[in-house]
Amino acid sequence: MTKKADLPDPAEHQPFPLDTVMATLAATMPHYAQPLIDQMGGEGATPFRILVATILSLRTKDTLTAVVAPRLFAVADTPAALLNLSEAQVTELIFPVGFYRNKARSLREISRILLEQYDGKVPNELDQLLALPGVGRKTANLVLTAGFGLPGICVDIHVHRICNRWGYVRTRNPDATEMVLRAQLPDTYWLSINRLLVTLGQHICLPIAPKCSLCPIAAACDRVGVTRSR
Template identity: 50%
Template sequence: MFADELISCLREMYPGGYSHTCRDPFYMLVSTVLSQRTRDEVTIPATKRLFAVYDTPRKMAEADAEDIQALIRDVGFYRVKARRIVEISRIILQDYGGVVPNSMEELLRLPGVGRKTANCVLGYAYEQDVIAVDTHVHRISNRLGLVKTSGPDETEKELEKVVPKDAWKDVNGLMVLFGQSICRPTSPRCEECRLKAICPRIL
């Protein structure tokens, strides 16, 4: 299967792409940190509860981490995430004048921000051509035989070779939607998948 075939197929399946609550860089950064190792059904409501109280880097920076913890108790790793969100906000306020940085190098200096989170901010909020590789993207790319890789960093490099550049920023959202509904981590719904005729079903 060729990557551009898969991408156009996924675009037909999910015409609007992934529907983000908000593409503001700070909202994208905080919501993406909250989403780490945690399902959407939990993180989306929790992020909305959080921003209903603290809607700017300044308010978040001045917040008590324990008050933030109380708002996101159902999110995985909520204690460390609450502390990191306060620290991230302080750095953005003090070092970047309240504006989320727009380079990989600067984003990686923020606590709790790795390549996946940084690429979500760069791709979704700043519209840069990057591929955010999470477990969905890594699993689906290998399951479909698009790449043969052992880790997310390697997957990112290999996908950049086979995916048309104008689709890079959409790969994550499309594969997350596909991975949540059809090509799930365990017990994928192959019978209702429109790719079943050409899928090698690796994994």
């Protein structure tokens, strides 16, 4: 039995070494396959393509989105071209991404709004993006960061899980994590945190049995909620 005197003193708990962790991830994560939307942003994809691909990627693996998005863009890569397609045509083009029927409907409605209200251009304001059908905070922030290079904190399930696993935040859902990060994450990391943590989450910091033995920042992680690792 562990003696009370042997327990760590809470006062000795060191602050999370964020700068060191982010520098290490910035140096190591480029060796892994990058998230699709970040790849597109790095290749100069238009904000409309970023917006559409992000919507397609919801509840869908990047490997599938990487096949479906180019198939759609080969036929329609502007709001006007997409709106010229029927809902049935869009549905067929984006099958079998998750919720493809709902997404087809949303994409046509988004195209209509962009043409009527924004001269066919994707807005670069968070509130305007959130007002578009099917666009939540994750999508809106990713469009800002990957599509426009503007400050935003895109929190998906990877970012939410890893920040809590580190012990850097204590939140119950991605939206709450975003609000905490907006308050305490230095703005120098806003553009990169999603790309780095999604890469880490896809390859090493898995939801179940993370590969802690391979993690370059394992020494800094509190492993909150981790019961089994590799």
